[in-house]
Amino acid sequence: MLVDGSHFAPTFLAAFLASLVEFVEALTVVLAVGAVRGWRGALGGTGLALLLLALMVAALGPAIARIPQDFVRFGLGALLLLFGMRWLRKAILRAAGVLPLHDEEDAYARESAALRALGGLTRGWDRVAVGASFKITMVEGVEVVFIVIAMGGGGRGLLFPASAGALAALFLVALLGLALHRPVASIPENTLKFLVGVLLCSFGTFWVGEGMSLAWPGEDWSLAALNAGYLASALLLVSLCRARAGHRLSILKRGRP
Amino acid sequence: MNGLKSVWREFVGLFVDDGSLALSILVWLAVCGLALPRLGLPSILPPLILFAGLVVVLARSALARAAKRI
Numbered sequence A: 001m002l003v004d005g006s007h008f009a010p011t012f013l014a015a016f017l018a019s020l021v022e023f024v025e026a027l028t029v030v031l032a033v034g035a036v037r038g039w040r041g042a043l044g045g046t047g048l049a050l051l052l053l054a055l056m057v058a059a060l061g062p063a064i065a066r067i068p069q070d071f072v073r074f075g076l077g078a079l080l081l082l083f084g085m086r087w088l089r090k091a092i093l094r095a096a097g098v099l100p101l102h103d104e105e106d107a108y109a110r111e112s113a114a115l116r117a118l119g120g121l122t123r124g125w126d127r128v129a130v131g132a133s134f135k136i137t138m139v140e141g142v143e144v145v146f147i148v149i150a151m152g153g154g155g156r157g158l159l160f161p162a163s164a165g166a167l168a169a170l171f172l173v174a175l176l177g178l179a180l181h182r183p184v185a186s187i188p189e190n191t192l193k194f195l196v197g198v199l200l201c202s203f204g205t206f207w208v209g210e211g212m213s214l215a216w217p218g219e220d221w222s223l224a225a226l227n228a229g230y231l232a233s234a235l236l237l238v239s240l241c242r243a244r245a246g247h248r249l250s251i252l253k254r255g256r257p
Numbered sequence B: 001m002n003g004l005k006s007v008w009r010e011f012v013g014l015f016v017d018d019g020s021l022a023l024s025i026l027v028w029l030a031v032c033g034l035a036l037p038r039l040g041l042p043s044i045l046p047p048l049i050l051f052a053g054l055v056v057v058l059a060r061s062a063l064a065r066a067a068k069r070i
Helices: A004-037 A039-064 A069-095 A104-118 A127-153 A159-180 A189-211 A221-255 B002-015 B019-038 B045-067
Strands: none
Touching: A004 A039, A004 A104, A004 A127, A004 A159, A004 A189, A039 A127, A039 A159, A069 A127, A069 A189, A069 A221, A069 B002, A069 B019, A069 B045, A104 A127, A127 A159, A127 A189, A127 B002, A189 A221, A189 B045, A221 B045, B019 B045
16 A cells, blocks of 8 residues: 655655756746846746746646546656656766756856847837746746646645645745846756656656556555666666767777878 | 747657657556566566666667767
């Protein structure tokens, strides 16, 4: 029998870390919009998007609770696996040096330049500022909504820790934005994505197994074993990918005159 | 309208980045969902098979991408 209480802390942690990464990316663009086009439009667009995102959670969260639990767990588990594996794969490839790391300072500079190039600041509500900050908050926020719904929909009462984790991340990022007035570049984004990928894959595998009515050995403890298994596999894959990419590079160099 | 389209594209992109990775995950889940309950294996094996297959899917996709680095 699954005791949902034991999932509170990991659900909160996964939602918090995943939301932190998304909100930091959104903050970079909102700060650029505010600095270049004005804070009224930047905060107006962000506020409107946050309101819509909160309505999505309020509508979808309770609706999912009405669907039969095994079906929900299999469906949400499969989506969590698709989402988590994508994150984990990208984090592995970035850690191995195959893909470049995401740079918030660079993203801020590019976004600021693009916004300046649009020119034509208007009085009152600047449509460009509202549109740009609304779009980035929605784009990143939809990922947060999915994580909250997927993590919260898998068991009784888990919507609360999942929502609380996302809200805590939003609060922290807003505070950092107010204090720094510049992109939060010091957060080890890829390490966070790596850990979140591991957590999402573990939850996804666990929910899918529950949906298939598999008997997890040790019941809830198997979630910890899944975390350890995915973490060890991902760390091993970083080394293997680095070696594979290096081998490929040496072959190409030898082939050149 | 363009904003909504890009939000929708972003939403689909949440789950599908590398198409073959997404397809492999879904195929493995379908195989496990159909076969594991019918095989009559000792109860400890089906969860291990599910997990091991997913790790193989992840490894295959990441290593294939690493080999295409240049």
